[in-house]
Amino acid sequence: MRFEPRDPEYERRVRESFARQRVMETIGARLLSVEPGLVEIGLGFREELTQQHGYLHAGIIAAVVDSACGYAALSLAPAGSDVLSIEFKLNLLSPAAGRSFVARARVVRAGRNVSVCAGDLYVLQDEAGAPEKLVATMLGTMLTAAA
Amino acid sequence: MRFEPRDPEYERRVRESFARQRVMETIGARLLSVEPGLVEIGLGFREELTQQHGYLHAGIIAAVVDSACGYAALSLAPAGSDVLSIEFKLNLLSPAAGRSFVARARVVRAGRNVSVCAGDLYVLQDEAGAPEKLVATMLGTMLTAAA
Amino acid sequence: MRFEPRDPEYERRVRESFARQRVMETIGARLLSVEPGLVEIGLGFREELTQQHGYLHAGIIAAVVDSACGYAALSLAPAGSDVLSIEFKLNLLSPAAGRSFVARARVVRAGRNVSVCAGDLYVLQDEAGAPEKLVATMLGTMLTAAA
Amino acid sequence: MRFEPRDPEYERRVRESFARQRVMETIGARLLSVEPGLVEIGLGFREELTQQHGYLHAGIIAAVVDSACGYAALSLAPAGSDVLSIEFKLNLLSPAAGRSFVARARVVRAGRNVSVCAGDLYVLQDEAGAPEKLVATMLGTMLTAAA
Numbered sequence: 029m030r031f032e033p034r035d036p037e038y039e040r041r042v043r044e045s046f047a048r049q050r051v052m053e054t055i056g057a058r059l060l061s062v063e064p065g066l067v068e069i070g071l072g073f074r075e076e077l078t079q080q081h082g083y084l085h086a087g088i089i090a091a092v093v094d095s096a097c098g099y100a101a102l103s104l105a106p107a108g109s110d111v112l113s114i115e116f117k118l119n120l121l122s123p124a125a126g127r128s129f130v131a132r133a134r135v136v137r138a139g140r141n142v143s144v145c146a147g148d149l150y151v152l153q154d155e156a157g158a159p160e161k162l163v164a165t166m167l168g169t170m171l172t173a174a175a
Numbered sequence: 176m177r178f179e180p181r182d183p184e185y186e187r188r189v190r191e192s193f194a195r196q197r198v199m200e201t202i203g204a205r206l207l208s209v210e211p212g213l214v215e216i217g218l219g220f221r222e223e224l225t226q227q228h229g230y231l232h233a234g235i236i237a238a239v240v241d242s243a244c245g246y247a248a249l250s251l252a253p254a255g256s257d258v259l260s261i262e263f264k265l266n267l268l269s270p271a272a273g274r275s276f277v278a279r280a281r282v283v284r285a286g287r288n289v290s291v292c293a294g295d296l297y298v299l300q301d302e303a304g305a306p307e308k309l310v311a312t313m314l315g316t317m318l319t320a321a322a
Numbered sequence: 323m324r325f326e327p328r329d330p331e332y333e334r335r336v337r338e339s340f341a342r343q344r345v346m347e348t349i350g351a352r353l354l355s356v357e358p359g360l361v362e363i364g365l366g367f368r369e370e371l372t373q374q375h376g377y378l379h380a381g382i383i384a385a386v387v388d389s390a391c392g393y394a395a396l397s398l399a400p401a402g403s404d405v406l407s408i409e410f411k412l413n414l415l416s417p418a419a420g421r422s423f424v425a426r427a428r429v430v431r432a433g434r435n436v437s438v439c440a441g442d443l444y445v446l447q448d449e450a451g452a453p454e455k456l457v458a459t460m461l462g463t464m465l466t467a468a469a
Numbered sequence: 470m471r472f473e474p475r476d477p478e479y480e481r482r483v484r485e486s487f488a489r490q491r492v493m494e495t496i497g498a499r500l501l502s503v504e505p506g507l508v509e510i511g512l513g514f515r516e517e518l519t520q521q522h523g524y525l526h527a528g529i530i531a532a533v534v535d536s537a538c539g540y541a542a543l544s545l546a547p548a549g550s551d552v553l554s555i556e557f558k559l560n561l562l563s564p565a566a567g568r569s570f571v572a573r574a575r576v577v578r579a580g581r582n583v584s585v586c587a588g589d590l591y592v593l594q595d596e597a598g599a600p601e602k603l604v605a606t607m608l609g610t611m612l613t614a615a616a
Binding site: 261262264288289291316318 | 555556558582583585610612
């Protein structure tokens with residue numbers, strides 16, 4: 029599905045909001061790409077973000093996939109509005125083991141007030157050439173409101 | 176509902192696993208209490224954990240409530256087993272603004288393999304005496320497996 | 323938590339809307355009680371509502387618990403508004419076996435536009451005196467809009 | 470993603486189980502197609518399945534999408550096993566208005582015990598030629614167990 033942005037400055041707006049998310053800097057997440065209704069965030073593995081088995085904690089996965097979902101929705105919102113997460117569901121599919129991860133989110137339905145987004149976390153190809161693998165998948169609901 | 180733990184060492188086991196969750200130390204979360212089927216985790220506000228409006232990011236909320244849910248399930252699991260999150264849904268109810276938060280999780284159904292837990296994040300009473308407020312609520316599914 | 327209804331005619335409004343839900347009549351569901359933020363719907367077992375093992379199908383469980391959640395939200399909405407489900411998550415905890423069921427829903431957060439509700443389905447005490455049992459639990463999000 | 474069925478009789482097994490779901494006959498749902506990891510169920514509009522505005526009730530949507538998800542998982546399960554829904558989340562995206570609907574479900578992760586499925590409900594092209602439209606989307610978790 030292709031979306032038309034309602035604000036031509038959508039990318040700048042998403043990048044500025046991302047830069048204000050202090051937690052993204054804290055965990056080392058980077059905003060990789062912003063297209064209308066599609067956002068990618070990259071994250072490298074860090075031991076200080078792990079759960080008891082040494083994999084990325086589900087909350088860290090939720091942080092990057094939720095931010096990607098929210099910014100996918102924001103990329104389609106009119107100028108002067110902001111997006112907040114109402115709720116999300118995250119399914120954890122395989123251990124978040126690896127060196128490098130990417131969260132990819134897309135808008136499933138863009139509403140005036142309520143948008144629905146889907147996002148996935150993949151572990152990227154490792155040095156030995158193992159292909160990308162799906163780690164987790166999210167379905168979430170975002171609220172667009174006047175900023 | 177009251178639960179009987181199957182492992183008398185349940186509290187030690189939960190505390191040891193929590194201590195291995197590096198991300199809990201990173202964000203400053205502390206394990207406050209462990210009872211059969213009930214776990215509380217405390218978290219103080221930190222600017223480096225915030226989203227674009229200066230509130231705790233949803234992923235950080237998810238981290239502490241998911242860990243509380245997982246450890247509530249682990250407190251009822253037999254010795255030698257471990258608990259992994261299959262999935263969770265988190266509803267964000269009000270801004271995570273305040274100085275001090277507590278995640279409270281309880282087991283709703285304790286199964287041999289699959290357990291269901293509910294968890295809430297509250298902001299605690301502030302210095303001006305404002306009462307506790309519910310910030311977010313989670314419903315999640317945990318898998319118990321041999322460690 | 324206790325709620326104050328904004329429309330003194332809340333019960334009449336809920337009952338009229340329930341009466342228009344043709345599917346409730348089709349499956350034999352009855353509106354048992356309406357209080358501010360709390361709604362109960364009863365359902366008797368019927369073989370024509372079952373899944374492959376002879377228990378109530380998850381979709382039928384979802385139907386009554388979702389309606390109970392929506393009407394719990396509607397009981398707190400201002401006059402002239404309507405409530406629609408944005409989304410819900412349903413966990414199935416034990417087989418929906420038995421003769422008689424009740425869905426109990428409560429508002430967790432009552433917002434101007436977005437409300438969050440929790441609902442449960444119980445199987446009622448049977449003739450042999452077995453106590454109530456929790457069959458399923460739902461966490462859902464409702465949208466209040468002008469009718 | 471393509472899956473290899475572990476039971477060559479997967480289609481027969483799915484069709485036999487579907488035929489035992491009495492509720493599918495009650496609401497008029499038909500099993501349209503069964504491929505490894507992919508299942509489609511068709512549903513025609515009926516007034517007796519509607520909510521207060523005359524659209525299909527969310528519980529009926531849940532019924533067909535959940536069954537499609539469960540049978541997508543069953544199509545990949547070994548012979549002699551059965552699939553039960555642990556939980557699902559359903560987002561309602563647009564009113565279920567129209568004459569004819571199809572639920573399409575696919576397996577996202579096929580595990581030995583736990584599978585994750587995604588399903589959508591579409592309203593089909595109407596007589597005036599309006600294209601298909603997405604009505605609802607589900608993300609659910611299924612348990613495979615010995616029958």
